[in-house]
Amino acid sequence: MNANARRIAHLDMDAFYASVELLRYPELRGRAVVIGGRSVHQPVMRDDGTREFSVLRDYVGRGVITTSTYEARALGVFSAMGMMKAAQLAPDAVLLPVDFDSYRHYSRLFKKAVASIAPLVEDRGIDEIYIDLSEHEEETRALATRIKTAVNEATGLSCSIGVAPNKLLAKICSDLEKPDGLTILTMADVPTRIWPLPARKINGIGPKAAEKLTALGILTIGDLARTDAGVLQDHFGRSYSAWLGNVAQGIDERPVSTSSEPKSISRETTFEHDLHARHDRDKLLGIFTALCTRVSEDLHRKGYVGRTIGIKLRYADFSTVTRDVTLPASVNDPAAIRRAAGECLRRVPLEQRIRLLGVRVGALSKNDGTPEREDFSQGELGFE
Template sequence: MDKRVIIHVDMDAFFASVEQVDNPKLKGKPVIVGGDGPRGVVSTCSYEARKYGVHSAMPMFIAKQLCPKGIYLPVRHNRYSEVSKKVFEILHSITDLVEAVSIDEAYLDITNLNENPIQIVNIIKKRIKGRLGLTLSAGISYNKFLAKIASDWNKPNGLKVITEDMVPEILKPLPISKVHGIGERSIERLNEIGIYTIEQLLKLTEDQMIYYFGKYGIEIYNRIRGIDNRLVSTEREMKSIGRETTFPSDTSDKEILKEVLTDFAEELTNSLLEESIYAKTITVKIKTQDFKTHTRSKTLKDYTNSFKEVKQTAFEILDNYNIDKGIRLIGLSLSNFTNVRYQQLSIFDWVVNIKGKEEV
């Protein structure tokens, strides 16, 4: 079977770039987009801001220390969603085989187009730049893992091709954090035994990979050897959405924790409303000062996209935690989605409804 041709496209500093297009006076300046307040975090920042050491997920107060003259802007989800739809319209004009990974990232399978993939990427770049004023970075390879590695190679406005004969040599110098599927805890464990690069990771056996990564061990073992059989899926099911933040110093103050959960609940329910979907399961995650992670969930009787209901449920979950240690991180996530609003009636509700109909 001939090798597939996969493109991974990743918009450059998407939120910040949209702000610079909407306000040309911001071009060439350090723009930082993120949450307000002392516990806000950076969502995205321009490449001018990254020169100061600012990066996404960084606490906002640290960003302001590193880049005091930066331009700090609130997140405008509606605007970014509007621009994202236009980006994906351009991608779909190339091929129907488009898999949306996030608001600013996608895979395209162009195997059946029988055209030069570099020319196709240049067409995509030209159309997005011409119509939206934005740049993107793209990677081309024969599977999704390598295409994603390639797109991150020379940002911004980059283009990289990884062919079969280049693997695994081209991967060896990369840090293990570049491997999709390796989380923070696994990275810490591997660092403890002296493994920092893919070259060192390649020395582990399949059994050792399973020990460190569980059921994903074999997948990771194969990926770093250039094997990834995942298809580009045009129907990507959203399984969960969430937000989390790390505090500048550990806290056990529930009022502070609830304030953060309130902000997260508002942001997440706004996302549900924009997409006309409802969630049923609410999860609160905390990481204590000893780096232990705890998660607790509650599944509601009915689906919801109500800010008030999500917030109250998150508060109930938090109140059931016995907080005896400082908390360094808190997160809130929603899952178990539907795009149809319905209620699960109890037998009492059912009897009342039937009687009501009989009386009419």
């Protein structure tokens, strides 16, 4: 199929968690609001019928922002930022607790509304999807506008849509006119609309790759498109350099996949206070065991087993390390997961204090039987 014959849309809900909260608390519209607090930050109803909200200046702890309104983002407050740092930038920003049940409810509503118009949908998370519009006869802008209207009528929320010949370009252009945007792109538009953008705008160019590109003087997607293939291969290897060369030209042949098979299942937790692997060993053991158990329960509930077991640690200085191990056979029982994760822990430095701990199971396959659950043994962990 000719590239321009494909019409792939990327739909991204605008500041999704925060927007759901604004439906509940409309008096906060236009204000800087951050999501990520605990239950103690629930608004309190006053005697006069108005609500009293928590603000960032009063926050004490080690929490991280889940998301923020556009007004908060204008002050430099973004997701994954530490609450205490955000409080310095926006002390008067309202702080609300997360409510994932509500977010999942609105996620189901907007996806159902889209599927009623265009059923070829690839689910990419709670707030974004790809949609294949190639077989629809309706004109692109009218069709995309109809989808946006359906989402708004079903949820009361706005979304931004990018429509392009492939998933790569659709995801980039859905972000160009946020919020409530609609951007339509053809391959002919790549030099004028895509090449001036920073190279990190390409999904798949992470912080380390972006840093290396910057060191080479490659700042924009256009710079990347004009870079000699040999130079890229010298610095990034054959496979990744070939991918960089293609995406810089706007080339992406990936189909919209309507199956929803997960690639991995994970659980992680951020501590209220940093913990030390030795001084807080017993507490970390309990948390580690609980994470392995919850991942195991998720695997059982969804009917999967996995071969690759991994851990994630974030230290007090916000640096992050990951380790994983691939087992000879797939597992889903907590003891096997914990043993393998413990092996991974023994391969990471544990001198620093830890602020986040996570456990992941990847290389998933459908479970064709239920392995026996094994007893835990405290000596199998790396916190010693």
